[in-house]
Amino acid sequence: MLANGALMSRLARRSRRSASKRIVELLLLAVIATAVVTSAAAVELSFPWAEAWTDVVVQSLAYTAATLLCLMRKSNSPSGRAVQASIVAAVMLFGLSNIGRNEAVVRALDLLPVAVLSHAQRAAFYICVFLAIVLLMRTGLHRRPLTRAFDGLVIGFGAVTTAALVAAVLGRVYALPATTFVPPVVDVLLLTLIAGTMLFFCSPPRSSLLLISASLLAIGFADCIYAAELVSGSHTFSGLSVAAYLIAVTALALTPGRDEGPRTTRMRAVSMSKAVVPLIAAMSVISALMAATYADINPLVGYLAVATLLAALGRQATVFSEARHAGEQAHLAQTDELTALLNRRGFYNQAATVLSDHGSNGSTPKCALLLADLNHFKDFNDSLGHAAGDELLRTVAARIRESLRDEDIVARLGGDEFAILLPHTCADRAVPVADALNRALEKSVVLDGLHVQTGASVGIAISPEHGRDLGTLLRHADIAMYRAKQGQGRHLVYTSEADEPATTRCGMKLLAQLRQAIAQGELVLHYQPKLCMATGEIVGMEALVRWHHPERGLLYPGQFLPLVRHNALMYAMNELVFQQALDDAADWHSRGYRVPVAINLFPPTLADVDLPARLDNALHRKGLTPSALAVEVTEEFLLDNLNRGRHVLDGLHRLGVTIAIDNFGNGSSSLNHFRHLPIDEIKLDRSLCASVTEDPRAAAILRSVIDLCRTLGVRTVAEGVESPAIAAMLTGYGCDFAQGHYYYQPLTAAETLDVLAELADAEERHESATARFAVAMAMLASHAGNGGSPVGRHMPAFRPVSALRRRARPHRRGQEP
Incomplete structure (x- = not known):
């Protein structure tokens, strides 16, 4: 309370001081205004005492008031205080100069010494004003x-x-x-x-300089009037000139304290x-x-x-x-410092000029844009050092320049990427140029005492076929160059088929929609039942992700998974699939359907060492046991991440989660890779199973794989079973499980519940019928005695799944289920 009271007291005193200061400034301005009016009125009123009164007393009071007004202006910065001191001195010197001359005229004194003193004071006034102007100009001006x-x-x-x-x-x-x-x-x-x-x-102009300008204008106006008076033979100041002088010093007096905030003059x-x-x-x-x-x-x-x-x-x-x-x-x-070629900015400027010149004439323009990226440059740079990498770039730049015409435009866009624009060139000539470039680049280069060779992957885009503006040509050339670097040749001319889904405008739109769909949980899961081939029972459900696109309808994984992989969306999509699959499995188990769900693991999930702990927590939150979950890993990805993958799989195995190898047999497969891994199931790829009825060699290989898996204690699952003949052969080979359209096509979550409910009802009816049949047989036996017929002693097992087996609905070939 005491502190607040002291603060309020200080604020009140400060407010009173500010109000008092404003009152004093208004009184001083009133004195100056009175002097201005009196001086101007003295021209019209020819009183005998008017000249002496206005020239001496009133002007003295006005100049004194202007000086006090200038002293009362508050300046916080050192430069502001210097400006204030200069202007105070200028106002005082100007007032003394004018008052002294008027006093000499009124008292009829000798004008020569007074004039000399007045000129000296006026000169000092101008020096002070000049100093103030310089100080104000210097502030904020760099x-x-x-x-x-x-x-x-x-x-x-x-x-x-x-x-x-x-x-x-x-x-x-x-x-x-x-x-x-x-x-x-x-x-x-x-x-x-x-x-x-x-x-x-200065932009905008400073108010302090504007005030000084107004003051100088008023002084100049008054000086011109005084000069005219001298020409007419009068040595006195007229009332108008006196009023102008007073207005001028008032404007000067108001200058200090302005424009003192932070300001950058541009x-x-x-x-x-x-x-x-x-x-x-x-x-x-x-x-x-x-x-x-x-x-x-x-x-x-x-x-x-x-x-x-x-x-x-x-x-x-x-x-x-x-x-x-x-x-x-x-x-x-516009020049690359390292290679002395054009840089990106220079290339854009010159190439845009060439393309616009071509487009302005009546003939069809023909230009070729080549985008070259050095092969293995990072290896040279990392192993031999950056100095060797720079030398290689300089050598490459010189060879590219020597291989081209004078009118061709070549630039280093950055790193090891070079762009070449060939005017008046079609695809037939651009390809030989790309060959010539590679031949020139493949000549050995001495780097750090070693003879090394390099080459380049070249993408080619032709104007106007592949675009009329530079941005489009660069994008298409980059797509072709990327394809060439993937091993489709040292150079490649762009074609529309080379577009990745995310490299077209439509693809960019699809990518944005996919991001939104993942973020908002709009992807859905369909479930492919997995059946036991010996009993026909459903022993699991494989979760398959689908996307209900608002414009294209239902999209299968092959239509959007490349976008997911190439745009760092795999982790977010995996989390979404985990959540939905475990939610559905928890729903099944709560209804009494103890069916495990299988989830596909995609990169980078298998490299996540925290995956076992996260899945354990997720299962615990859903009230599920680890046996309710199976994970499927593609053979190719597992081999690419074997060391870290083994650590993650060991954690999942200790947790009790079933582990399966997916798509086995679609590449260079070998069970030797998995003998040290905790693998529970091998899923035989559909390409291996589809030809088993037509190709005896394929059938022999498949049978051998099934026999070897049985010896290793690993269960086998046949994928893509489409016909009863394939199912019969797999059953004869001893395959454990199967899934495919012959049994069920992928089901929505609601359809999955319906199927599970129908199977449960059929099983209940079967058990009830079996019980009634047993009672009837017992009764018949009791009536027949020992000579009765042993009817029903070896009844075949009931297969509810066979009774509920559905026809596969139409399925487009080439699409992943």
Whole structure:
């Protein structure tokens, strides 16, 4: 409470001081306003005492009030206090100069010493004002181009020369000393200085400089009136000139304390109108020199004119120097420093010009864009060092340049990627150029004492077939280059078939929709039942991801999984599949259907060492046991990540999750790779099972694999069983499980529940019928006695799945189930 009270007390005192300060400033302004009105009115009122009263008493009070007003202005920064001191001194000197001269006139004193003192005080006034202007110009102004400085010199010298010439001519015309016209000349000089500063440097103009400009304008106006009075023979200030002087010092007094906040003054671009100003000043000086040849002019005017012309010559020399420097900088900005070829910016500029020139004529433009990427450059760079890599790039750049025509445009876009634009070139000539480039690049290069060879993968795009603008050509050439680097040749001409799904506009839209679908959980799961071939029972469900696209309908994994893999969406999609699959499995188990669900693991999931712990937590949250979950891993991905994959699979095995190898047999398969891994099942690929009825060699291989798996204690699952003949052969070979359209096609979650419910009802009916049949047989036996017939002693087992087996609905070939 005490602290708050003290704070409120300080705030109240500060508020009272601020109010008192405002009252004092208003009183001082009222004194100055009274003096202005009185001085102006003295022109109309010819009272005998008016001249002495206004010239001495009122002006003295007004100048004193202006000085006090300036002292009351608050300045926080050191530069602001320096500006304030300069202006206070200027106001005092100006007031003393005018009051002293008026006092001498009123008292009829000798004017010569008074005039000398007045001129000295006026000169000191101008020095103080000049110092204040310089201090204000320096604040926030940093880099000053040399041409701007010369512009200021030309304008300043030109203005002073012209004013001095006018003053000298007027002095001769009116038989007055030239010093009579010096104040207007200096006023013009200072105004020119401020105008040049605001014209070339300040944006927006500073209010303090505007106030000083207004003050100088008023002083110049009053000086011109005083000069006219002197010409007419009067040595006194008129009332109008006195009023103008008082307004001027008031504007000066209000200058301190303004524009003291953080401010960065930015350079303005010099327009044509601003560039003409120094030229006009120089031309006026030449006119002054020509006039001086016909009249006897003070030599000072000639010296000032020569200085102006020298400043103009210096400006032109500086302009030429800066233009040359700007040209060099523009060249460097478009040149690759390492190879001296064009960089990306330079290539874009020149290529865009060439393409636009081609498109402007009536004939069909033909240009070829080649995009070359060095092969194995990273290996050279990493093994031999960056210096060797830089030397290789310089050598490659030189060889590319030597292999091309003078009109061809070549650039290094970055890293080890080069772009070449061939004007007037079609595909038939672009391909030989790509061959020539590779032949040149394949010559050995000595790097760090070693002879190394490199080559390049080149993508080719032709205008206008593959695009009319540079961006489209670059994109298509990049697609072709990527395909060539994948092993489809050293060079490749772009075709629309080479587009990856994400490299087209439509593909980019599909990718954005896929991101949204994953983020909002819009992907769905269908389930492929897995049946025991010995009993016909459903022993599991494989979760298969689907996407209900808003425009394309139901999309299968083959239509969007490449986008998922290439755009770092696999982790998010796996998490979504885990969540939905475990939710559905928990629903089945809550209804009494103890059917495990199998989930496919895609990269980078198998490399996640925390996967076993995360799955354990997820199963615990859903109320499921580990036996309710199976994971399937593709053979190819497992072999590519064998060490880390073994660690993850061991964790899943200890957890009790079933582990299966998916798509076995679609590549270079070997069970030897899996003898040290905790594998529970091998899923035989559909390509291996489909030809078993037609190809005896394929049947022999399949039978051998099943026998070997049985010996290793690994269960086998046949995928893609489409006919009863294949099912019969697999059953005869001893295959454990099967799945395919012969049994069930993939089911939605709702259809899966329906199938499980129907099977459960059929099983209940079967058990009930079996029980009733047993009772009836017992009754018959009791009636028949020992001679009864043993009817029903060996009844075949009931197969509810066979009774509920559905026909496979239409399925498009080539699509993953």
